[in-house]
Amino acid sequence: PLPVLAVVGRPNVGKSTLVNRIIGRREAVVEDRPGVTRDRVSYDAVWNGRQFTVVDTGGWDPDARGLAAQVAAQAEVAVSVADAVLFVVDAAVGITDADEAVVRVLRRSKKPVVLAANKVDDQRAEAEAHGLWNLGLGEPQVVSALHGRGSGDLLDAVLAAL
Ligand code: GDP
Ligand code: MG
Numbered sequence: 001p002l003p004v005l006a007v008v009g010r011p012n013v014g015k016s017t018l019v020n021r022i023i024g025r026r027e028a029v030v031e032d033r034p035g036v037t038r039d040r041v042s043y044d045a046v047w048n049g050r051q052f053t054v055v056d057t058g059g060w061d062p063d064a065r066g067l068a069a070q071v072a073a074q075a076e077v078a079v080s081v082a083d084a085v086l087f088v089v090d091a092a093v094g095i096t097d098a099d100e101a102v103v104r105v106l107r108r109s110k111k112p113v114v115l116a117a118n119k120v121d122d123q124r125a126e127a128e129a130h131g132l133w134n135l136g137l138g139e140p141q142v143v144s145a146l147h148g149r150g151s152g153d154l155l156d157a158v159l160a161a162l
Pocket of ligand 2: 015016017029030056057058
C-alpha cells in the first residue's frame with residue numbers, strides 16, 4: 001500500500017484546492033460555501049517519482065454549534081490512518097479555536113506534520129505567515145493553493161515527512 005497523507009484543517013482554509021494542486025487534477029470539490037467536502041476522499045498522487053495517497057477531509061456543518069469539536073473529531077479519524085499530516089491554515093485569518101483543536105489532535109498523534117500557510121497569494125501577504133511559527137509545528141510552508149505559489153516546496157516537505 002502507498003503511504004497516506006491526510007489533509008486536515010477547519011472549513012474554508014483551502015484544503016480541497018490544495019489537494020487539487022497536489023494531485024495535479026481538479027477532482028476535489030472546492031466551494032465558496034464552507035463544508036462541501038464529504039467526510040474523507042482519497043486520491044492518488046505522485047511527486048518526484050514517489051507515489052502516495054492523499055486524503056481530503058470535510059463533511060462538517062459550519063453552522064452547527066461546536067465546530068471546533070467536529071473538526072477535531074474528523075482530524076482524529078483522518079490522522080489515525082495517515083503516515084503524515086498536512087495541516088492547512090488560512091494565513092490571512094490566523095489561528096482560530098478550531099485550528100487550536102486540530103493542533104491538540106496533531107500533538108497527541110505524534111505523526112509527522114507539515115504546516116501549510118495557505119492563501120498567501122502575493123509577497124505582501126507573506127508576513128502574515130510568520131506568527132504561525134508559534135504553533136510549534138516547525139516552518140510554515142507558505143502557499144497559495146489558488147495560484148500554485150509554493151506548491152513545489154510544500155510537496156518536497158511532504159515527501160520528507162512521509
Ligand atoms: P476547504 O473547505 O478547506 O476544502 O476549502 P476549499 O478548497 O473548498 O476553498 C474554500 C475557498 O477558499 C474557495 O473559495 C477557494 O477558492 C478559496 N481558496 C482556496 N485556496 C486559496 C488561496 O490560496 N487563495 C485565495 N485567495 N483563496 C483560496
Ligand atoms: Mg474541502
